[in-house]
Amino acid sequence: MGPLTDARWMAAAIALGERGRGRCAPNPNVGCVIVRDGVVVGRGWTQPGGRPHAEAIALAEAGEAARGATVYTSLEPCAHVSERGPACASSLVAAGVARVVAALRDPDPRTDGRGHAMLEAAGIAVVTGIGADAAQRSLAGFLTRQALGRPHVTLKLGLSLDGAIAMADGSSRWITGAEARAHAHVERAKSDAILVGRRTAEADAPVLDVRLPGLEDRSPQRILLASRHPRGGGNDEEWITIASPSAIATLEGVDWLLVEGGMGAAASFLAADLVDRLLLYRAPVLIGGGRMLGEIGLADxxxxxxxxxxxxxxQLGSDRLEAYERVRL
Known part of the structure; x- marks a missing residue:
C-alpha cells in the first residue's frame, strides 16, 4: 500500500478513536482499522472504562480475515499484560497480521517501543508516523497526562465583538446563538470533566450536562474551583471540589478537562499556564462596558x-468559532 492509501486508512482509525474520547480515561482513546485486499475487515475503538482496547475489538470483528492484513492504529499497540486483557501486540502476532501502521509511539513506560519491537520480532512490518499530527490532537488527553502529569485543558469562552464575556452586571445568557451552544455541548460530551468557579456555581447553579439527543449519557463529571462548596450549587456528592488550578493533577480518571466559567476561573487557569486549547465563540454583538478577563500573569x-x-x-450560525492551541516549546 502507498503513502496516500495509508494516510486514508489512518484518518479513518483516528476518527474511530474520537468515539471513545471522554469515556476511557486513564486509557487512551485509540482507533483501529484492519484492512485486507483494500477492504475493511475489522474496526474498533477503546471502550468505556478503557477496555476492551481498539485492537481487540477490531481483531474480534475480523476473525480469520486478519491473517495477512494491515492494521492501522492511532497509537502503538500495548505490550503489557493486564488482568483486564492480553497485550494487544501479542494478540496481533497471534492473529498473523502482516503489517502494522501506527501513528504514534506509546509514551507509557510499560509499552514505549516494546509493542513495536514485539511485532517486528515476529516478522511483522511496522510503519510509524503516518497521521501523527492528527493523532496527537485526538490523543492529547492521554499524551498530556503522560508528559505533564495532568489533564489536557480546554478553556471555552463566549465573547462579544468588543471582547466582553458578560454584561456589566455579570449576566451572559446568551451571548452566542443556538448553533454555538450545540457545538459547546459536543465539547462537553468529549470531556471527562467540566469545571466552573464558585461564583458561577452560586449565581447560575449550572447543570453542566449534555443536552443533545443521543448524547445525554455522556455528561461529564462536574468540578468546582473553590475553597468550599457553593450555596445552591447542587449536592456535594455531585461535585468534586479543588482549591486551585494545579490541583487538576489529582483528578483521577480525568484526561480531558473543559473549563467553562466564569471570569475568575478562566483567568486563574491562564495565569497558571494550564490552558492547552482555547475555544472562542465570538458573537456579532457589541456590549460596551461589559466584563472582560482579569489579570492572567503577563508582565509585558x-x-x-x-x-x-x-x-x-x-462559522456556527451567526457566530464565529476560533480554536487555538498553546505553543509549548
Missing amino acids: LAQAHGRWRLADAR
Whole structure:
C-alpha cells in the first residue's frame, strides 16, 4: 500500500478513536482499522472504562480475515499484560497480521517501543508516523497526562465583538446563538470533566450536562474551583471540589478537562499556564462596558505573542468559532 492509501486508512482509525474520547480515561482513546485486499475487515475503538482496547475489538470483528492484513492504529499497540486483557501486540502476532501502521509511539513506560519491537520480532512490518499530527490532537488527553502529569485543558469562552464575556452586571445568557451552544455541548460530551468557579456555581447553579439527543449519557463529571462548596450549587456528592488550578493533577480518571466559567476561573487557569486549547465563540454583538478577563500573569506585551496557534476556524450560525492551541516549546 502507498503513502496516500495509508494516510486514508489512518484518518479513518483516528476518527474511530474520537468515539471513545471522554469515556476511557486513564486509557487512551485509540482507533483501529484492519484492512485486507483494500477492504475493511475489522474496526474498533477503546471502550468505556478503557477496555476492551481498539485492537481487540477490531481483531474480534475480523476473525480469520486478519491473517495477512494491515492494521492501522492511532497509537502503538500495548505490550503489557493486564488482568483486564492480553497485550494487544501479542494478540496481533497471534492473529498473523502482516503489517502494522501506527501513528504514534506509546509514551507509557510499560509499552514505549516494546509493542513495536514485539511485532517486528515476529516478522511483522511496522510503519510509524503516518497521521501523527492528527493523532496527537485526538490523543492529547492521554499524551498530556503522560508528559505533564495532568489533564489536557480546554478553556471555552463566549465573547462579544468588543471582547466582553458578560454584561456589566455579570449576566451572559446568551451571548452566542443556538448553533454555538450545540457545538459547546459536543465539547462537553468529549470531556471527562467540566469545571466552573464558585461564583458561577452560586449565581447560575449550572447543570453542566449534555443536552443533545443521543448524547445525554455522556455528561461529564462536574468540578468546582473553590475553597468550599457553593450555596445552591447542587449536592456535594455531585461535585468534586479543588482549591486551585494545579490541583487538576489529582483528578483521577480525568484526561480531558473543559473549563467553562466564569471570569475568575478562566483567568486563574491562564495565569497558571494550564490552558492547552482555547475555544472562542465570538458573537456579532457589541456590549460596551461589559466584563472582560482579569489579570492572567503577563508582565509585558511581548509575552503575549507567540503563545497561541490557530488550529481551527468555522462559522456556527451567526457566530464565529476560533480554536487555538498553546505553543509549548
